[in-house]
Amino acid sequence: MTTDITKLGVKASWRDLTEGMVIAKAGTSKEFNTGEWSTDKPVFIEEKCKQCLLCTPVCPDSCIPVKEGKRGEFDYDHCKGCGICVKSCPFGAITMEGVE
Ligand code: SF4
Ligand code: SF4
Known part of the structure; x- marks a missing residue:
């Protein structure tokens, strides 16, 4: 179909x-907006972020924007909640939480 x-x-x-x-x-x-399909979502903890930008290229859905050399908030409209970005952050600035 x-x-x-x-x-x-x-x-x-x-x-x-x-x-x-x-x-x-x-x-x-x-x-x-495929983001509503996810059961978990990443949470950005800005105060822990060192702006190393290691997380931005690993997202398969390009949901971590970079503006003027700094990462921005997640694009939850398209994030699938895969958790890859959590593994890529060496500073614990991303955690996962369940979507209600
Ligand atoms: S959880 Fe997956 S889809 Fe969502 S921002 Fe992280 S890497 Fe991208
Ligand atoms: S990998 Fe972690 S510390 Fe680096 S930009 Fe992403 S959230 Fe910030």
Whole structure:
């Protein structure tokens, strides 16, 4: 089954998706808020951060923005909660917590 995401709507939740569903129209990943699929989310502890930027390239979903040489807050609209960023931080500035 192929579904045009513009008909489904960008606010569609995972409940609107069917098993094996194919989303038509390329380049829609930014519009589709996959972050709500996660069961855990990373938490940024800014006071522990040394701005080494080791965490930013490891995120498979590009959810750790860098502005003017400093990392910013997580993009929770697209974070899948994989926890890779936690492992990459040598200063304990990222922890995981469950999503309610
Ligand atoms: S938990 Fe995974 S998807 Fe979310 S910011 Fe960290 S590395 Fe990226
Ligand atoms: S790896 Fe840790 S200390 Fe380095 S920028 Fe990321 S959160 Fe900050």
